[in-house]
Amino acid sequence: MHSKLGSVIHKQAFPRMRSVVNAALAVVALCWCSAAPAESPPSVRWIVFDFPPFFIEHGPAKGQGIYDRFLNDLKTELPGFDHRLEPGSPNRGEALMKRGEPVCAISRIRTTEREAYSLFADHPYLYILPVELVAGENAQGTLSDYVEDGRLSLTRVLQADAVRIGVIENRRFGQPLDSLIEGALDRHAPSIVSWPADSPSFDALKLITSGRFDAAFVYPSELSTIAGSHRQTRFATYLLREMPSLVPASVSCTHSAVGRAVIAAVDKLPRNRKSVRNLQAAYEALLPSDARDTYRRLLARELQK
Template identity: 30%
Template sequence: MGTRSGRHGSAGGPAPARARALSAILALLAGLSWCGPAGAEAPPAQDGPSITWSVYEAGPFMMLDGPERGTGIFDRIRGLLAERLGDVSQRTISAPFPRLLAEIRNGADWCFVGGIRTPEREAFAAFSLPVAMFYPLRVIVHAPQRARFEALGPIPLARLLEDGTAWRTSVLLGRSLAPAVDALLRARPPAQTFSEFPEAFRMLLRDRLDYLIEFPSIAAYHARHLQADGALVALPLSETPDPVFSRVMCARTPQGLAVVARIDAILRAERPNPAYRAIVEAWSDPADLPKLRAIYDARFLTSD
């Protein structure tokens, strides 16, 4: 008596055929490399070293959109490093600074061009040789408020922080500016923090903040992009902090330490070159260049 084929079929019926076809498709897909939308980056390989470059909007150091995309100081340095590390799987993720700091603290494969080395961060992060420098640190105010601040003379940041009601400010969450300034901010932390630079500059222009502690190049960039050229003024601090060196910051893991070691070798070869110097000097006020160039030769190239 012959075997009846029911709805689900027998061993030689349609269902096994479909199963074999599905298995063949899955095998084919497993052999293909990842392919995302145009311009998307493949996830890093799981069986070798990888770098997740973290970025956020912080012109003129990082520019994520518009015609200047990818031309910031840190963007160009990151591009140079990525090219030299071509054998390492790499991708780029946009994330606010507090998140990238948390990822590095948790041991992820994230790296950030522009980190400031501090004793607290060295407990969980590895730092490269200096890649660029921040200078000069200033008090940034809305132009209509200039006379109020200039009446103080060289502005004592300690005095401003003592009265956070009369002198309102905000700081980027988790950011380090300079050792002396960081100590003042720890002693008298501002009531407000922010996670994106445009947010803080909008508040300053709307007089919801009285001042920001910032670098003039960053202030000028954001004023221009907020259609407010000339609306912000940079005034000197009485504390006059020294230039601060920025570095590549990765997790303090075996992989992170290995990546930083390779980055250091690249930086030793590239930093003395005129092309690299030009990246570091981009967006600087011409009046600051003599001091920057002297520091570059005397301290930047010799710092560990």
């Protein structure tokens, strides 16, 4: 009788004990999973440098450049990454790119040289007006001889060594202008004065006024920033025959695992999203009124292609 009772108790107690043990194991497993550290998102470093009004690294408006704001929006649109800033200069950023570091940039113009060590998003986030030549009064008479149908032939200007043009060392504008500049530098032509600078926002107009050179390459969107202290000096701007009507700017990263992941994520974003529209409006606001009207006309034509 006692053994039968013990057998019944054992049969009834064992399932209950097994349930208790299973529940305890489940709690332990849950606690272990909760305590296990989550995998860190891949880290990407964004190249930034002082380039008002695009990037602003100093002063009360720090971080309020139009590219600063766009980059902040982009970081929100790409939540799967640990976004960090890589302050420096254009030359340092280009060196990091060439070394294949996990870095990206939003302010790059696509060139054949850069494609060898960089990835670019499929679609540009912004079209900008191409660089122009800005000249002081002493050079304007000479340059007028090289204007054809309202545009300056830089090829002829460089061939004749007609004026001295200042250009920041290693700055890229796109083809064929880059090749023309490099060709002049290779033959040590006096028409190109290479100017070392840590930032592309050097005061070109001040250097023209002081006689360092006669003219310089400047984007229309830069003029509003650098021309303020030179309103009494008469400068002339020249459209270049060699440049396209608009230049696309794209997000770019290195050929690294992180770089490929960032570009793939950017390519999935809607092309006409709010951050892009805001950047477009901010860029247009930088342009002089006549250039703004031209830009809008050219942009409408480009977007219809």
